[in-house]
Amino acid sequence: MKKLELKVSDYPELAISWETTLVNKTGTWRTFYPQYVEKTPPCNYYCPANEPVQKYLALTLKGKFEEAYLTILEKNPFPAITGRVCYHPCETGCNRGNFDESVAIHAVERFLGDYGLNFVEPKRKVEKLKSDKKVAIIGSGPSGLSCAYYLLKNGIGVTIFERESFAGGILAYGIPNYRLPKEIVKKEIEKILKMGAKFIFEKELGKDFSLNDLEKEYDALFLAIGAQVEQELGIPNEDAKGVFLGLNFLKAVNLKRKLQYFGKNVLVIGGGNTAIDCARVALRKGAKVKIIYRRTKEEMPAVKEEVEEAIKEGIEIIFLTAPVKIIKDKKGKVKGLECIKMKLSEEVDESGRRKPLPIKNSNFIIKGDTIIKAIGEQVAVDILPKEIIGKRGILADEWGKTNLEKIFAGGDCVTGPKTVVEAIAYGRKAAFLILHYLKNYELPKKDVFNLVNYENLNTYYFEKEKRVEEDKLPVNKRKGNFKEIVSTLNNHEAQAEASRCFSCGVCNNCDNCYVFCPDLAILKKNGSYEILYDYCKGCGVCAHECPRNVISMFFEGEK
Numbered sequence: 178m179k180k181l182e183l184k185v186s187d188y189p190e191l192a193i194s195w196e197t198t199l200v201n202k203t204g205t206w207r208t209f210y211p212q213y214v215e216k217t218p219p220c221n222y223y224c225p226a227n228e229p230v231q232k233y234l235a236l237t238l239k240g241k242f243e244e245a246y247l248t249i250l251e252k253n254p255f256p257a258i259t260g261r262v263c264y265h266p267c268e269t270g271c272n273r274g275n276f277d278e279s280v281a282i283h284a285v286e287r288f289l290g291d292y293g294l295n296f297v298e299p300k301r302k303v304e305k306l307k308s309d310k311k312v313a314i315i316g317s318g319p320s321g322l323s324c325a326y327y328l329l330k331n332g333i334g335v336t337i338f339e340r341e342s343f344a345g346g347i348l349a350y351g352i353p354n355y356r357l358p359k360e361i362v363k364k365e366i367e368k369i370l371k372m373g374a375k376f377i378f379e380k381e382l383g384k385d386f387s388l389n390d391l392e393k394e395y396d397a398l399f400l401a402i403g404a405q406v407e408q409e410l411g412i413p414n415e416d417a418k419g420v421f422l423g424l425n426f427l428k429a430v431n432l433k434r435k436l437q438y439f440g441k442n443v444l445v446i447g448g449g450n451t452a453i454d455c456a457r458v459a460l461r462k463g464a465k466v467k468i469i470y471r472r473t474k475e476e477m478p479a480v481k482e483e484v485e486e487a488i489k490e491g492i493e494i495i496f497l498t499a500p501v502k503i504i505k506d507k508k509g510k511v512k513g514l515e516c517i518k519m520k521l522s523e524e525v526d527e528s529g530r531r532k533p534l535p536i537k538n539s540n541f542i543i544k545g546d547t548i549i550k551a552i553g554e555q556v557a558v559d560i561l562p563k564e565i566i567g568k569r570g571i572l573a574d575e576w577g578k579t580n581l582e583k584i585f586a587g588g589d590c591v592t593g594p595k596t597v598v599e600a601i602a603y604g605r606k607a608a609f610l611i612l613h614y615l616k617n618y619e620l621p622k623k624d625v626f627n628l629v630n631y632e633n634l635n636t637y638y639f640e641k642e643k644r645v646e647e648d649k650l651p652v653n654k655r656k657g658n659f660k661e662i663v664s665t666l667n668n669h670e671a672q673a674e675a676s677r678c679f680s681c682g683v684c685n686n687c688d689n690c691y692v693f694c695p696d697l698a699i700l701k702k703n704g705s706y707e708i709l710y711d712y713c714k715g716c717g718v719c720a721h722e723c724p725r726n727v728i729s730m731f732f733e734g735e736k
């Protein structure tokens with residue numbers, strides 16, 4: 178075949194510009210235009226305190242642990258506590274969960290919380306408070322402490338009234354040491370003390386003082402008394418020796434009080450977190466433990482992980498069984514529990530779960546010498562003015578405003594039994610409402626949530642990475658002691674886990690847009706990017722290639 182030979186003169190003439198092509202403003206061809214719009218990662222949204230999770234993970238990755246710790250404190254003053262006991266709904270919402278496994282946010286939070294307590298707090302200087310206003314807080318659980326923290330931080334003096342002889346509420350005497358060591362609670366509370374909080378212990382609202390007494394002396398009151406009135410079973414012989422109420426039992430063990438009539442065969446009644454804690458504590462005290470629950474495992478309100486740990490440790494759960502009568506011996510001591518078998522009906526109750534119904538003539542006896550009742554807690558409404566009592570406890574709006582002037586409320590006493598982080602979030606919000614009330618502070622703007630879903634991400638750029646797991650004390654080493662089960666990650670592990678974060682909706686300068694724009698219409702400027710709209714043709718490649726959905730496309734003329 179003849180070879181085709183082309184000479185330069187065979188080519189058509191081309192117009193070559195010896196000047197810059199910037200005069201060709203190709204942006205006029207555009208129908209759509211791109212814009213950088215940062216959005217909300219689901220982790221921030223699903224955290225009840227709306228912690229800036231993505232931000233502190235990014236700082237952790239860079240080794241900026243102090244900054245990351247201080248970032249959490251903007252929304253939650255006690256990350257060493259929540260990192261240990263929060264049920265981490267942030268992780269349920271984490272987009273990475275759809276890719277391989279969600280980021281272990283709680284573990285990084287815990288690492289940062291411990292880092293803060295060990296390295297940041299000891300060197301932090303706190304200015305002496307000069308406040309013309311003072312607030313009384315009643316109850317020193319997470320809600321009261323969180324409210325105190327944000328008030329003090331904004332220059333308001335606080336006095337915390339507490340019926341016990343120590344602070345912390347359920348953190349101090351409910352949650353067992355193996356999940357939350359008391360030194361951690363103490364250290365977190367020291368932060369508040371250092372900031373100038375005054376505690377008045379062994380003073381109980383309704384007994385030692387009234388709201389009226391405090392109103393005379395303080396500019397505002399914050400009620401944070403929790404939900405701690407324990408429900409009775411309503412069956413015969415509840416007064417037998419060896420019958421305990423769940424929270425009372427946990428309190429006695431946490432405070433190392435002597436337990437009279439505590440035996441070796443313990444029956445715990447209930448299916449919530451208190452029941453699981455009671456069972457695991459009883460096991461550590463050397464007992465054989467059975468939990469009696471009237472529904473099935475699926476309906477248990479306790480957190481799944483806790484239930485699984487309890488089973489691993491050797492606790493037996495008897496499902497679809499309800500107590501009918503406590504059996505006692507001649508000396509009035511527990512010797513067993515008469516129970517009845519249950520079945521789930523088609524009818525659904527107000528909790529949304531199928532109603533359990535007793536099966537006729539199915540009574541049977543379970544032997545045991547100790548019974549712990551853990552079927553729920555309520556708010557002590559009888560010590561409160563009737564104007565502020567609602568269905569679940571105290572009637573207050575989402576910022577803690579009640580129907581009474583000067584009186585605010587938050588945490589479990591408003592919501593009914595919930596979680597530590599929800600109580601913390603409520604305390605913070607109420608602090609800002611009190612600041613607004615006393616000092617006309619502007620309320621923080623409501624967070625705007627423009628959520629990034631998994632489908633919005635371009636996961637082509639991510640690789641599968643195993644989630645870093647915290648070390649756990651082996652099951653055979655847990656009996657007979659209250660050693661903490663879970664360990665804190667080290668610096669490298671925390672950074673490795675933070676590196677798994679996709680940074681959903683937040684630009685992390687990956688340069689994809691800059692590299693892929695076919696028109697070179699993206700400039701790097703001062704550590705971020707600028708779109709040159711005179712040249713952008715609106716092809717959408719940048720938005721498509723952005724792994725984290727930070728660029729959105731809009732119709733020309735649309736904002």
Ligand SMILES: Cc1cc2nc3c(=O)[nH]c(=O)nc-3n(C[C@H](O)[C@H](O)[C@H](O)COP(=O)(O)OP(=O)(O)OC[C@H]3O[C@@H](n4cnc5c(N)ncnc54)[C@H](O)[C@@H]3O)c2cc1C
Pocket residue numbers: 262263264315316317318319320321338339340341344345346347348351352380381382383401402403404405424427450451454560587588589590594595596597598600
């Ligand atoms: C056994 C148990 C385990 C739990 N485990 C977890 C967990 O792992 N993770 C989680 O997120 N949540 C957990 N929770 C729930 C969580 O502890 C609560 O939601 C949270 O403590 C509520 O905080 P609060 O500040 O509203 O109330 P509380 O923590 O109940 O604090 C109320 C405070 O007010 C004081 N007080 C009460 N009445 C008076 C009065 N009349 N006068 C003066 N002071 C008063 C109390 O002594 C207490 O210090 C658990 C609850 C229980 C019972």
Ligand code: SF4
Pocket residue numbers: 223224225226227228230253259260263264265266267268282283286598
């Ligand atoms: S407080 Fe709980 S929900 Fe919020 S980020 Fe921490 S672990 Fe997640």
Ligand code: SF4
Pocket residue numbers: 218219220221230231234270271272273280282677678679680681
């Ligand atoms: S991948 Fe990161 S930013 Fe995205 S939801 Fe999970 S923790 Fe949040």
Ligand code: SF4
Pocket residue numbers: 210211693694695696697698699708712713714715716717718719720
């Ligand atoms: S890739 Fe370049 S030309 Fe295309 S929309 Fe983005 S900025 Fe405009």
